[in-house]
Amino acid sequence: MPSNATKLRVGAKGALAIARQPILRRFVTRIVIRRKARGQIERLVDVGKTAGEIVVIYGPMAAEVLGLVEPPKPKRRAPAFAALIVIGAGAVYVLNRSRSD
Numbered sequence: 229m230p231s232n233a234t235k236l237r238v239g240a241k242g243a244l245a246i247a248r249q250p251i252l253r254r255f256v257t258r259i260v261i262r263r264k265a266r267g268q269i270e271r272l273v274d275v276g277k278t279a280g281e282i283v284v285i286y287g288p289m290a291a292e293v294l295g296l297v298e299p300p301k302p303k304r305r306a307p308a309f310a311a312l313i314v315i316g317a318g319a320v321y322v323l324n325r326s327r328s329d
Contacts, residue, residue: 230238246252291297 292299
């Protein structure tokens with residue numbers, strides 16, 4: 229592993245070469261610009277995902293409150309619940325009667 233002084237010398241030589249030669253400057257500038265653009269795009273994608281999730285979750289509620297969509301009709305659950313109770317009680321009666329015989 230190179231020493232810190234060697235790393236410093238190599239970095240300084242590279243910086244001087246980049247400063248002196250326009251072709252290297254353009255090359256390095258393109259790399260830096262692409263890296264920055266990629267970071268910005270990733271941040272924008274994250275923001276878009278968050279906004280999409282918020283719209284999916286709260287969009288229907290907001291549309292209902294603003295009157296853009298009619299609220300859903302309440303479902304009648306009592307008849308189905310009563311039917312299930314009757315079916316369950318009948319099943320228990322039949323099973324108990326068959327065991328006692």
